[in-house]
Amino acid sequence: MSTAELRSWLRSPDVKRFPYGAVVREYHSAGKHFVAPELLELLATVRELLPGLRGPWPHVQALAAFLTTALDKPDKRYDYPTYLALPLLQLPAPDDPVEQAPFARTRCDRLTAQLVSDALAFELAALDGRTTLLPQARPDAVVVRKRFRHGLRVLLPALARMSLDAGLTATEPVDLARQACAAVRGDMSYAERRAVGLSILPVYTMHDEYLFLRVLQGFETTFALIATHLRGAIAALGEGEVERAVHFMGSSETALRESSPLFSMLATMQVESFRTFRDFTEGASAIQSRNYKLLESLCRRPDPDRVESAAYRSVPDVRERVLGDQPTLDEAYRAMCESDVVAEDARKPLADAMDSFARTLLRWRRTHYRLAVRMLGEVPGTGYTEGTPYLRAVRDIPVFHSVRVEDGADHETADDHETTGAP
Incomplete structure (x- = not known):
């Protein structure tokens, strides 16, 4: 037809x-x-x-x-960006005017809400028997309930900032998910509905791949937002506006922290389902995430061996920016300290904000590694990468050199235990 x-x-x-x-x-x-x-x-x-x-x-x-x-x-x-249909989502880009950085939060809140609510809407449709899409290995009601609970933890803060939470009165996760999905859907433009609808092209017919795609798209949205805010912080320091830089760093840490329940959603995937559709994703790997590499390289200049590694060679446009002396927050902060233009006590809020962001990012990496081990074990990854051994090797790379990260990045939160299935 x-x-x-x-x-x-x-x-x-x-x-x-x-x-x-x-x-x-x-x-x-x-x-x-x-x-x-x-x-x-x-x-x-x-x-x-x-x-x-x-x-x-x-x-x-x-x-x-x-x-x-x-x-x-x-x-x-075929690669990671095309698997995730990122060209359709129109995320903030590194060449966008840095003056737009303050507005990126609103743009990314909308997209995050649309992606996560669409994932929950699919679970609702399957639960209600209203869809035949991706029919293989439907999860049971207990697993689906967990997906609603974790998805709502990502969704509700964004809906509050969008002023779409007034009608969310339900207390049960399933009912609250229905209300949240309806609120987001009713607020979407035609162009937004089309982009979200076209951006889900799974490689196979396993139910859980829908969730997998939406979660990865959600993380890419978060990375793009943080990269935009890091550029804003660097520009602010160049103009001597420390408070604005602190604001951007605080917003970055909040964005990364609020995205962490996406890991818990991923942890509800059925291992056999994941391993089945993964057979058809060869060539696409998160190592090809341009937005994550951009985020990392805006924090500080990567070490030479990392710049020459497969991680950066898989994102040649970002690598070119690094080799072209892309400014970093690490360098901007160090220059500010060395200039003595800003008093030490005035610099402390920024150092604290950078420290908090770094600890959150380190925790994110370690949770990523633990989840990957749970789903894959110590096996090679897709996209011609080394899989979980690679994640183990890079999980502790320092985020900054100019700011000492306080001990505590290894402390697992309750969510970390839930994500990894630890007792």
Whole structure:
């Protein structure tokens, strides 16, 4: 059916009328890894026509972004960004004007709320028997309830900042999830609904891959926000505005901390389900996360051996920024201290904020490692990486050199125990 609709569209192409629904249904029914060659050939034809198609730029841009992720496997350029459909999500970018940094929080709150609520909406639809999407290995009601509880912990702070929490009166996680999903859905624009709807192209038909994709997209949103705020903090120090830099660092730490329940959501994945769809994700690995590497390299310049490692060679655009002497917060703070322009007592709030952020990031890395070991064991990763041994090796890399991180990064929170399944 999707090929028939696409052939019909090609007879009179109009970017505003592209049959997204039919194409996405085909991807969902088979999984991206198993899409019929005939459909892939037709989509490649659409892409060839795209430069000559007329229409509103947002529609052209959306179709181009969709084709980028839909055709990544036949193009043999499948990787982490295309697996997550990041071109469709339009995250804050490193070349955005730094003056936009104060507004990135609102932009990323909206996207985080949309992604997490969509993950919960899928669980609700499956629980209610309203969907046949990704039918294999549905989790039981106990697991789904945990997903609602952890997802709401991410969602509710964002909804409060968006002033969408007034009607959230339920006390049971399932009922509260229904209310939260309805609130977010009712607040979304047409363009936002389209982007979220098109950004879920699982490689196979296992239920848990939906959650996996949305959680990783949520983390990418958080990393992009933090990278934007780090750039804002660096610019603020360059202008001698320490309080503004402190604000950006506090917001960064809050964003990372509020995203931590996403790990708990991931921990509810069924191990066998994860290992099944993972077989079809070869070529895509979190080591290819540009947003995380940008975050890391804005904190301080990576050590030479890390710059030359597969981690940075897998994100050549970020590596080029590092080699091009990209400014870092570490350097900006050190320069401020050496200049004596700002008194030591006035510098302390910034040092404290940097310390708090560093401890939260170290805890994030260690939780990531523990969860990866739980799901994979000590086996090679996808995307030609070393998997959990790599995560073990990089989990304690210092975030800053100019600020001493107080002991305590190893202290596990209650959430860490829940995430790793520890007693």
